[in-house]
Amino acid sequence: MYTSVCKHCHKVFKSRIRTACCNDCRSTDENCFDDIVEYLRRFPNSNAVQIAEELGISAYVVLKFLEEGRLELSRGTFSRLED
Numbered sequence: 001m002y003t004s005v006c007k008h009c010h011k012v013f014k015s016r017i018r019t020a021c022c023n024d025c026r027s028t029d030e031n032c033f034d035d036i037v038e039y040l041r042r043f044p045n046s047n048a049v050q051i052a053e054e055l056g057i058s059a060y061v062v063l064k065f066l067e068e069g070r071l072e073l074s075r076g077t078f079s080r081l082e083d
């Protein structure tokens, strides 16, 4: 079991797979993901900050999708934020 922190509600939860989304936020997560994919289709050269601002979500959420391996950005200039 993995202990993770939900990227949406920041709740700590346990899960079988490594994920950054708790069960309560599943549908939020799916909607978020669809919005990002759609946005990148229209604006392929966007970075995490632009996506986040445009969709009204946090850049952290966008980067988490990358970390989870759900968002693949082979094209364009999508860049990771320096921390």
Ligand SMILES: [Zn+2]
Pocket (backbone or CB within 6 Å): 006, 007, 008, 009, 010, 011, 021, 022, 023, 024, 025
């Ligand atoms: Zn959550």
